[in-house]
Amino acid sequence: MAEESAHYVHMPHNRITAHGSAPEPSLDIKEDLTHLLILRFQQMMIDGVLKPGTKLPSERELATHFKVARSTLRPALKVLEMMGVIKQKIGDGSYLNQDASSVLAMPMEFLFLLDGTSVQELTELRFMIEPALAAKAAERASSKDIAQLRQSIKDLENSKQDRVKLIASDLLFHRTIFEASGNRLTGRLFHTIHRAMLNMMMVTSQLVDLEHTVAFHKPICAAIEQRDAQLASKLMASHLNDATRLLDQIN
DSSP, X not given: OHHHHTSBOOOOTTOSSOXXXXXXXXXXXXXXXXXXXXXXXXXXXXXXXXXXXXXXXXHHHHHHHHTOOHHHHHHHHHHHHHHTSEEXXXXXXXXXXXXXXXXXXXXXXXXHHHTTOOHHHHHHHHHHHHHHHHHHHHXXXXXXXXXXXXXXXXXXXXXXXXXXXXXXXXXXXXXXXXXXXXXXXXXXXXXXXXXXXXXXXXXXXXXXXXHHHHHHHHHHHHXXXXXXXXXXXXXXXXXXXXXXXXXXXXX
């Protein structure tokens, strides 16, 4: 116990990363808190801030950082405990498990099970709708939509080693295309499946560098801006084919 307590991670008021990192990107924290915790733990282990056996900040400090109630935080911590990432000790706090690195390194199946969506189901759905949505976005996107696509690409390019910002930027790009299609139901559909999409991006982002993703997003954005629906659809299908190929490497 004494040995573990010696490795306590202090969490600054507005971040959980090492000093100098960019602020957290905007995610739907209440729904994605478990995923965000996993991402941040992964990044902190890569940075050497977190080590197996490290005592985590208190519930109060974690809740303050993520701007959620402790009642919202507790279920997320319970999922991490069930996954074997953390160990909670009554009256003492939470610790990162000794084998947490191996769990965090291969989260794919665990993560998809969290919301009951299989990789195959999500991949099939995305192939069915996203190329068509990209085509509609090319026909209907407003100047605000195009500006948001550009901003998501800029944020992606600037994410460097911050995987949370990288994935948030990736998700924003796809969300904008859903919304830019001009059909309100597709916007609602995005909110139904976005956690499964986030899970997929968490996996694929570990397999390629950010330039790889940028190389797909930029041409899609350009096709939408040029109002070339056929090209936008074709490029989106190519992007999804690449993501499927990456996932196949794991399975």
